[in-house]
Amino acid sequence: MKSIVYRTTGDPSVLELVERPVPEPGPGEVRVNIAVSGVNPTDWKSRVGSKPGEDLPFAEVTPNQDGAGTVEAISPEAAELNPQLEVGDRVWIFLAQHQRPTGTAQEYVTVPVEHVVRLPDGISFDVGASLGVPAMTAHRALTVAEGGPTRLHPGALEGRTVLVAGGAGAVGHAAIQLARWAGATVVTTISSDEKAALATAAGAHHVVNYRTSDAAAEIQRVAPDGIDLVAEVAPGPNAQLDLAVLNNHGTIAVYANDGGESVTFDIIPFFARNLRFQGLLLYTVGEDALQVAAEDITAALVDGVLGVGEEHGLPLLRFPLEETAAAHEAVQSGAVGKVLIYVA
Structure with missing residues (x-):
């Protein structure tokens, strides 16, 4: 072979x-x-x-x-x-x-x-x-918040607002599609008009260009009650943005270190709002979590979610x-x- x-x-x-x-x-x-x-x-x-x-x-x-x-x-x-x-x-x-x-x-x-x-x-x-690494990472990011859910299905994220950092990437694409399938309102950040079109095609309700706008103000405008969960690819550069838009008991689910190796937060607003900074890595997450993700992702496929190609973002x-x-x-x-x- x-x-x-x-x-x-x-x-x-x-x-x-x-x-x-x-x-x-x-x-x-x-x-x-x-x-x-x-x-x-x-x-x-x-x-x-x-x-x-x-x-x-x-x-x-x-x-x-x-x-x-x-x-x-x-x-x-x-x-x-x-x-x-x-x-x-x-x-x-x-x-x-x-x-x-x-x-x-x-x-x-x-x-x-x-x-x-x-x-x-x-x-x-x-x-x-x-699927694999991107979809399973996205699934984990969407299921680690305080109060759950621990599984994804239609309605699992009903009433929640999710911010996907980097919505034009493979993990971001999967996170947008899975979050919307589960009933969340989805906001995403991107860096160009081309990527905005892809994130919109993936299903994001609101797309924010962090290079051409005040991203925090724009996210607060479209999500006035705050963000419940951030799927974060660049925690260092985005730390202050995440802190500005998260609501009480919000979670930052971190799956990569794009843009830097360290993160700086103002401590008082972080603990005053009961925020959670949650890391995730598929290689160490455990077999039980992987199996749950595989089952939910397959169910999403049956429902027509996670399509690929430019028309799907x-x-x-x-x-x-x-x-x-x-x-x-x-x-x-x-x-x-x-x-x-x-x-x-």
């Missing part, structure tokens, strides 16, 4: 196309024939490491956590764990390369059965490969497997949209 590998950390040039044997699923594993592999910032950051030439945890690594394809083989233990899963099922997979050497940038991958989810009828592989940038290095470079350079690798 064709596989992309790297044997040392570094820039995209360390990625190499090779031939490898088709893997057999081990205990508790499923083999999936990958059709589409999704690329996320976590994939290039893992490839870069802390410095070029850094030792890897494995002799060889195939990148990418997310993907979609068709089940080809199921181990007996996996069949016992998930008797509903069958050979031939179309699936989406998540965290394929977490603590493992092989991700989805190859024709076949073996994955723990817990991280293999059947795609509902009519849902494309493009959508399936775009998430343009697709497509690359063949042979150009995985260019796909990684696109994500690393901040390309707007979802980068997908066509493996089949």
